[in-house]
Amino acid sequence: MKTDNVDYTTFTGWIDPPGDVRSALDEGVTCEVAVIGGGLAGMSTALRLAERGRDVVLLEAEFCGHGSASRNAGQVAGAPGGDIQLLSLLYPKRFPGIVRFAENSAHFLERLIERLDIDCGYEATGNVCAAVSRGQMGRVRRVTKLLRKAGADVELGTSEELGIPRGFLGGMRESVGGTMNPGQFSLGLRRALLDSGARVFEGTRVTEVTSAGDHTVIRTSGGQVRAKKAVLATNAFGGELAVTPKRLSVPIWVTEVETEPIDPERLASLGWTSRSGVVTQHNIMENYRLTSRGTIVFGVRRLQRGTSYPLPPRTADGAVVADLARAFERRFPALADVAAARAWGGWVAITPSWLPVAGTTREGVYYSAACNGHGLAQAPYAGSLIADLIVDGEQHGDLVTIWAKKPAFPRPMMMSPAGLRTIWTVDRFNDRINGSRRNALRGTAPVH
Numbered sequence: 357m358k359t360d361n362v363d364y365t366t367f368t369g370w371i372d373p374p375g376d377v378r379s380a381l382d383e384g385v386t387c388e389v390a391v392i393g394g395g396l397a398g399m400s401t402a403l404r405l406a407e408r409g410r411d412v413v414l415l416e417a418e419f420c421g422h423g424s425a426s427r428n429a430g431q432v433a434g435a436p437g438g439d440i441q442l443l444s445l446l447y448p449k450r451f452p453g454i455v456r457f458a459e460n461s462a463h464f465l466e467r468l469i470e471r472l473d474i475d476c477g478y479e480a481t482g483n484v485c486a487a488v489s490r491g492q493m494g495r496v497r498r499v500t501k502l503l504r505k506a507g508a509d510v511e512l513g514t515s516e517e518l519g520i521p522r523g524f525l526g527g528m529r530e531s532v533g534g535t536m537n538p539g540q541f542s543l544g545l546r547r548a549l550l551d552s553g554a555r556v557f558e559g560t561r562v563t564e565v566t567s568a569g570d571h572t573v574i575r576t577s578g579g580q581v582r583a584k585k586a587v588l589a590t591n592a593f594g595g596e597l598a599v600t601p602k603r604l605s606v607p608i609w610v611t612e613v614e615t616e617p618i619d620p621e622r623l624a625s626l627g628w629t630s631r632s633g634v635v636t637q638h639n640i641m642e643n644y645r646l647t648s649r650g651t652i653v654f655g656v657r658r659l660q661r662g663t664s665y666p667l668p669p670r671t672a673d674g675a676v677v678a679d680l681a682r683a684f685e686r687r688f689p690a691l692a693d694v695a696a697a698r699a700w701g702g703w704v705a706i707t708p709s710w711l712p713v714a715g716t717t718r719e720g721v722y723y724s725a726a727c728n729g730h731g732l733a734q735a736p737y738a739g740s741l742i743a744d745l746i747v748d749g750e751q752h753g754d755l756v757t758i759w760a761k762k763p764a765f766p767r768p769m770m771m772s773p774a775g776l777r778t779i780w781t782v783d784r785f786n787d788r789i790n791g792s793r794r795n796a797l798r799g800t801a802p803v804h
Contacts, residue, residue: 357681358695362613364671368427369614369653369698370539374546377419381557381579387413389746390574390583392562392597394420397724398589399545400468400736404743406552413581414554415574417561421542423591427702428732429612429643429653430541431483431633434462434532435508437728438710439639440499444506447711453757454711455506458730460754461737462533468736469536474544477648478536483633484520486527488687489790492637493525499637500528519630521644523687527634535633535645538732545736565599567719585746588723589739591731592703596665599717601763605705605725606771607662611672612655613680616697620650625690638783640776641729642683651697654684656729657783659776662703672699686787704729708768714738715760722746726758 367373391402394416402414416422436443436458444451469478487493500512511518514526550556557576564575565586572586592607594600623646633645644654658676662668677699685692705727707713712726712734722745726738741755751759770779 357684357692359678359681362677362696363698364674365698365700366669366671367422367700368539368702369612369700370426370430370537371543374419374543378550378556378558380559381415381576381581383579384582385413385555385579386582387411387555388584389413390415390572390581390586391589392565392574392586393589393591393593394556394558395423395425395589395591395735396542396545396731397591397726397735397739398587399549401587401589401739401743402554402556403545403549403552404740405746406549406554408743408747410747412554413583414549414556415560415562415576415581416556416558417593419558420546420549420556421539423593424610424702424704424731425542426539427612427700428538429633429645429655430536430538430732431635431643431645432462432465432478432533432536432733433483433730434459434530435503435510436711437730440502441495443710444502450757452506453754455503455508457712457754457757458734459508459532461733464737464740465733469541472544472548474541476536476538476541476544478534479631480534481630481632482529482531483533483535483635484518484527484529484630486515486520486524486634486636488524488636489786490525491786491790495637496526496528516627518632519628520632520634521626521628521688523689524634529630529632533733535631537648562597565597565719565721572719572721586721587742588717588721591725591727591735592662592705593667594705594723594725596667599719599721601717601723601765603708603765603767604713604723604763605707605727606768607667607703608706609660609662609670609701610656610704610729611658611676611680611699611701612653613672613677613696613699614647614653615651616695617650618652618691618694622691623650626688639779640783642687644687652688655680657683658780661771661773661776663773667703670701672701704731706768706771708766712738712758713760714742714755714758715763717763
């Protein structure tokens with residue numbers, strides 16, 4: 357794959373920035389509920405509160421949808437993120453609830469798209485956890501068994517049976533979920549929020565959150581908000597505020613790449629009849645999906661950890677893009693001559709447990725971190741559930757499942773820069789071993 361003329365965009369490859377950014381806060385205001393952060397969780401929380409008649413203010417440092425809300429691969433997952441086998445082993449009692457939360461999140465998102473009439477090209481194709489080796493296929497079978505036992509709607513099959521490219525041996529399709537243009541979705545959600553009764557201040561970076569008796573005071577560079585209740589919806593940027601629970605999540609930079617438009621006949625020859633999104637069973641996944649503009653978006657494979665706050669603005673790393681391009685050639689050898697057109701990235705949040713989580717801080721501020729690579733559906737759902745809790749005073753069963761009784765979290769395992777490099781090295785070693793075995797069977801030279 358050619359990577360000579362890649363456009364390294366500083367925003368996202370899905371959309372252009374909105375042209376109607378709202379004014380920053382420049383005075384003192386009061387409200388019932390203040391929401392900090394204008395990503396999917398924050399916008400959904402504020403919209404739900406406004407729809408239920410609450411006086412709500414939302415504060416966003418850039419513009420709503422600026423972060424991972426619009427930068428992800430657009431694959432709406434219907435199953436939990438992380439290592440399913442490990443999660444089932446570590447959390448046997450909670451696991452069925454986490455599976456239900458994931459599926460209900462996808463259904464919630466589908467209803468939200470329909471209710472708000474958001475044109476984001478959503479296709480209810482499901483996504484396939486795909487295998488590129490016999491070892492990964494064995495892992496897929498074990499994961500399928502665990503998810504079925506927990507009540508998930510999943511289907512096991514070969515690549516032909518699942519309608520995915522023949523470069524994959526087979527896999528497990530999550531029947532719930534699909535693909536969309538996440539940039540268009542975030543713009544649609546933003547428009548619904550701006551049209552609601554919520555007061556939205558963009559270009560407003562929060563500097564401090566403190567308790568003042570029965571109120572929360574939120575200070576910004578230009579003003580302050582005094583609210584009865586507050587919601588922290590800052591995703592990977594939470595560590596920039598002292599009020600965020602320590603070790604709530606780790607900020608991780610994730611990269612996505614899009615090809616140039618591909619001839620329809622060449623795409624048809626891949627056997628990708630289901631149009632399902634595909635994620636591999638590596639320790640750090642590779643993701644692949646078709647788009648409505650005749651391209652393939654692919655990414656991840658290597659995670660880069662943020663090491664200090666505030667998180668710096670950045671573009672995709674050329675070495676990571678080249679590594680992703682090599683993987684693309686292996687999965688789609690017939691498209692090896694296709695060029696990469698653009699690349700982008702974004703900061704996502706990974707929790708120490710790899711589970712979605714919500715709760716309240718010691719200062720009484722609500723928060724959620726329903727991400728771990730699956731935030732496209734889970735973040736809006738968790739945000740809406742928190743809004744309902746604020747209004748009704750009662751927790752939905754799915755919110756109970758992810759609720760943390762105390763804002764205390766362990767140190768994240770293997771999330772150091774060195775740990776992430778080690779995981780990537782193990783994945784590449786396994787790729788070489790599996791590639792050598794396949795080539796030995798075919799009588800060809802190994803590919804490195």
